[in-house]
Amino acid sequence: MPDAEAAIGIFDSGVGGLTVFRAIKRRLPAESLIYLGDTARVPYGSKSGAAVTRYALACAEVLLKQDVKLLVVACNTASAHALDALRDELDVPVLGVIEPGARVAVERTRVETVGVIGTVSTIRSAAYQDALTALAPTLRVHAKACPLFVPLAEEGWTEGCIPEAIAHAYLDELKESGVDALVLGCTHYPLLKPVIGNVMGPEVELIDSAETTASVVEATLEGIGFSAPSGNIPSFRYKVTDSPEAFAEVGARFLGHPIDDVEWVDF
């Protein structure tokens, strides 16, 4: 069994979940973290729920072998499809990114009208829509899949006329529907925040679930008495299922510092 000094395990289909990793690291500086990016199978967003669940269980197995004390599913698509299966299979607490993001959206909307954007697989799963209406049954929810946002963010085209035209194509209708809070339901989307914000306008709050997920991690560890002792010297490790070099290069842009010692694992 892991102890309070054990690491928190975090996985995503690729680099996007590093936004969650960074938020947890900032909020909980004494915690050791192990990140797994399933870069050999990225993206999850266009895959079926069955495939995503299979991959998520395999990711969890890799991390549990490292004796993690808590598992964070830092991927909206995997949170949408695999959270129940992971909780059934695993003995450690499992947290996703959807419920924390939905909770903030419900708190922030003043007009009871919330938008959600994400991958095809996340939106089709209706996981956000279900989480939002479970919290606020009378809420109006407008959801839209934006499949080109991930390749845009990975290409680094985050400003200029191309991302603006694409953002208008996806979001104009959502803007018209009168939402005043928009959940960025994919860990890549914060990189496109300026362009999404331009289209939606200043009166619409953009909700990035990385910060809220970090606060749920903190509350959960405190609740079970498993927070790392404050003097703990944390370690940070990174594993990927495809090229470590490619991950280190793109990941450094997400974290704002170089990444050393990325290890390749296979499953």
Place this chain on the structure above:
Amino acid sequence: MPDAEAAIGIFDSGVGGLTVFRAIKRRLPAESLIYLGDTARVPYGSKSGAAVTRYALACAEVLLKQDVKLLVVACNTASAHALDALRDELDVPVLGVIEPGARVAVERTRVETVGVIGTVSTIRSAAYQDALTALAPTLRVHAKACPLFVPLAEEGWTEGCIPEAIAHAYLDELKESGVDALVLGCTHYPLLKPVIGNVMGPEVELIDSAETTASVVEATLEGIGFSAPSGNIPSFRYKVTDSPEAFAEVGARFLGHPIDDVEWVDF
């Protein structure tokens, strides 16, 4: 050992290779065909050569269990990385899409200046550049990765201002370089032919390797005396590693007719 009535095996990372499937079916109507789309791991174009080779060998194994007499790698990225490994491992002839496309480009250019576009992985492998200069050592080759073209084609955004702006961003420099033949080095790109043609202009020939690959398949089968007898009643089968329904839906657009009996396989 397979006989002359055995099927031709064709694989790709997803639906794109159906353009090659269709060209072979049209040219060789007596041949049975089995198509495998590795939709659980699509796309290959952003993955490392090592990962793509591992997947290609697994795809080949699935098809060889069906006793195919010849294997067509209907994916530029897999052709770029895995052709040698497949030929080392397998007892049946293995044909890729790169050499046929390169051959046509060399035949067609009048100014000895050829362009190649493809995924990041295909262009980085330099497989087209190598194949072209092996055929014509003095040829000038200009290569460009266009990572947004695949998601654009899959989103169905094949005309209008967004694909035009993206095509200009990728291709203007290529146009300036004076190429008069452009190899569409990814099986998805033919869907964007009109917009690519608009940017490149009428004096640049666009080379789609599906047809030329089909003619190499024909020549190879004739060469080894393994063509199906002309009265043969062919069968057509489809296998995928993720959702059969999603493949049947998108695949019907590629083939122009409904697809029945898509079978799920795992590896």
